[in-house]
Amino acid sequence: MFKIFLHKTNTERYDHVIKLYQELVYRMDNGVSDLHISATCSTGWILIDKMSYKVYHIQLRTEGMSAMEWTIHPLGDSAVLIEFGQEIHGDILGRIQTAAHQIEQDPFPGWIECIPSYTTLAVYYDLAVLSLINRSGNTGIYETVCQLIEQRLLMALTQEKKQQTRVVDIPVCYGGEYGPDLQLVADRNGLTTDQVIQIHASGDYTVYAIGFAPGFPYMGGMSPQIAAPRKQTPRLTIPAGSVGIAGEQTGIYPLDTPGGWQLIGRAPVRLFDPKQAPPALLQSGNKVRFFPIPAEEYIRLGQQASNVRSQADEEGGRR
Amino acid sequence: MSIIVEKPGLLTTIQDTGRTGYGKDGVSITGAMDRPAHMIANWLVGNTGQEPTLEITLSGFAVEFTADCWIAVTGGQLTPVVNGQLLPMWRPVYVRKGSRLSFKKVESGCRAYLAVAGGWQVPSVMGSASTYLRAGIGGQNGRALREGDILSTSSGQLMPPKLSIEPDRMISLHTVSWQVSSLLLPSQTGKPVIRIIPGREWGDFSTASQQSLLEENYRVTPQSDRMGYRLSGSVLELKSARDYLSEAVAHGTIQVPADGQPIILMADRQTLGGYAKIAQVISLDLPVMAQLAPGDYVRFEMVSIGEAQQWYGTWVRELRVLRRMIEQKLKDLHS
Numbered sequence: 089m090f091k092i093f094l095h096k097t098n099t100e101r102y103d104h105v106i107k108l109y110q111e112l113v114y115r116m117d118n119g120v121s122d123l124h125i126s127a128t129c130s131t132g133w134i135l136i137d138k139m140s141y142k143v144y145h146i147q148l149r150t151e152g153m154s155a156m157e158w159t160i161h162p163l164g165d166s167a168v169l170i171e172f173g174q175e176i177h178g179d180i181l182g183r184i185q186t187a188a189h190q191i192e193q194d195p196f197p198g199w200i201e202c203i204p205s206y207t208t209l210a211v212y213y214d215l216a217v218l219s220l221i222n223r224s225g226n227t228g229i230y231e232t233v234c235q236l237i238e239q240r241l242l243m244a245l246t247q248e249k250k251q252q253t254r255v256v257d258i259p260v261c262y263g264g265e266y267g268p269d270l271q272l273v274a275d276r277n278g279l280t281t282d283q284v285i286q287i288h289a290s291g292d293y294t295v296y297a298i299g300f301a302p303g304f305p306y307m308g309g310m311s312p313q314i315a316a317p318r319k320q321t322p323r324l325t326i327p328a329g330s331v332g333i334a335g336e337q338t339g340i341y342p343l344d345t346p347g348g349w350q351l352i353g354r355a356p357v358r359l360f361d362p363k364q365a366p367p368a369l370l371q372s373g374n375k376v377r378f379f380p381i382p383a384e385e386y387i388r389l390g391q392q393a394s395n396v397r398s399q400a401d402e403e404g405g406r407r
Numbered sequence: 408m409s410i411i412v413e414k415p416g417l418l419t420t421i422q423d424t425g426r427t428g429y430g431k432d433g434v435s436i437t438g439a440m441d442r443p444a445h446m447i448a449n450w451l452v453g454n455t456g457q458e459p460t461l462e463i464t465l466s467g468f469a470v471e472f473t474a475d476c477w478i479a480v481t482g483g484q485l486t487p488v489v490n491g492q493l494l495p496m497w498r499p500v501y502v503r504k505g506s507r508l509s510f511k512k513v514e515s516g517c518r519a520y521l522a523v524a525g526g527w528q529v530p531s532v533m534g535s536a537s538t539y540l541r542a543g544i545g546g547q548n549g550r551a552l553r554e555g556d557i558l559s560t561s562s563g564q565l566m567p568p569k570l571s572i573e574p575d576r577m578i579s580l581h582t583v584s585w586q587v588s589s590l591l592l593p594s595q596t597g598k599p600v601i602r603i604i605p606g607r608e609w610g611d612f613s614t615a616s617q618q619s620l621l622e623e624n625y626r627v628t629p630q631s632d633r634m635g636y637r638l639s640g641s642v643l644e645l646k647s648a649r650d651y652l653s654e655a656v657a658h659g660t661i662q663v664p665a666d667g668q669p670i671i672l673m674a675d676r677q678t679l680g681g682y683a684k685i686a687q688v689i690s691l692d693l694p695v696m697a698q699l700a701p702g703d704y705v706r707f708e709m710v711s712i713g714e715a716q717q718w719y720g721t722w723v724r725e726l727r728v729l730r731r732m733i734e735q736k737l738k739d740l741h742s
Contacts, residue, residue: 176652
């Protein structure tokens, strides 16, 4: 199987593409194998079976019929940002997941890693490796990297199968010493604390990105009914596992850090564990649901989590 | 072989080339701020370059060696002294058991690297020995070195030198007659001109702000650290204020928060940022940046991404030659 990428100039008008397509079919039917392959742009492609020369699949990205739009921007001289849209949307998140998956499965020489976020996917590359590979080429390294990425993005388009969404259920002990700001959030929104808990625990949350701290999820999907502004003076220490609200966002602190979120509860789970693979419990694209637990349950689950931690510390100390 | 930390100095951490592959988990890359200095220090003691070194910040660090060993100090000129004798930088040095190495005063630069033959022995956490201070992992139990810490070394490739004088308590160090030429290294003094390429939001800034960034001096403030350099100078303003969605940033990203004072993201940066990115320091000049200390001034010059990548390629090839020459010189030590 190989692909023929359609040059931008050829796809500016749809009928040109059809013509090109017909010509390709004709030439292949006549056993012409030395087809010119141009891999320079993302406007469309034709997938051809190498053995039978049969056209396997055709996909065109002319105006009005695009399956996946993107723009590649440089992020310095060693990374690019692929932009898939400009607003927070589940479809865009899905495209970012698919693209990241494709690049990770089929990495190009010098590829380091991908970092997804709300609307973009960053792809980092090793300039030293690409400098040595690209030595004789007339094309710049950035252009080469763009081509390598676009080839993979086009390939990702053929992966029609949707990746299954992982749902993570997180137990939370709301209020009391674990959620000192629960009352404040309730008062602010004219609700009872039970109503705040009920609303928070019935939401379906989407993880758009992991960042700020290791394992920290940027989540969307919280009901505006329980929104609350950040604290004017941030707390100096917020214990790991704290569940908070800032504006219309909710999140969980993976480490003990200072912070200004309104704390409504605490989860006895480890969001970041260097001994696990992957080390972050949540990944971009996951769905999260919270369910309330009583304090005794929190203590029981918390002990399990801390046992894991002290074991890990011992191992670290032995080496 | 091991060393005992007598004084930790301002900030001394164990670093290597960083913890890559976990950015999507929110894990900072960390690693040596001045990568070439870290690599060269390793090469000079017969290591591959991947081994951890100590990154020593400004002044005050002091250690004692419990056995004879090969070491190399590179990076900023922080006046390393062994038993009162100035230690030559950028070359392999054989120090004797019981010697005391200390960093006396800052001549130029900000960070020095101490490599030992075999490398410092610390557990690898998620593929790297680098200290990740914010998460408390890597290096020496995830923290900066403290007084009394004992660091062991892995066994090295480099054999002890043939000393012309029999072991004598008066001789505390033995070195070679060659060193890495300073011509190969990025400038470490004066007001460096840092080359940049436009950031993704360069066009969102006012023309006056774009001009300020390219024409005026910016000062490194004391709030600068391994996460980022906070600069002070003319305020940089967006044409119209707006919010940006958080997205991935890179080493050398220059972002501008609401106060208009630029921040250059360095080794311990967070993986995502939500501020407008006015520009990006080119990879070649990141080591220059890493050697700036609070109070230093910096100027910026715009170049193209093509130039930046081409220069980097040239420099990578020069470094490869340097590495081969060092390897040859080390072989000659024993022939």
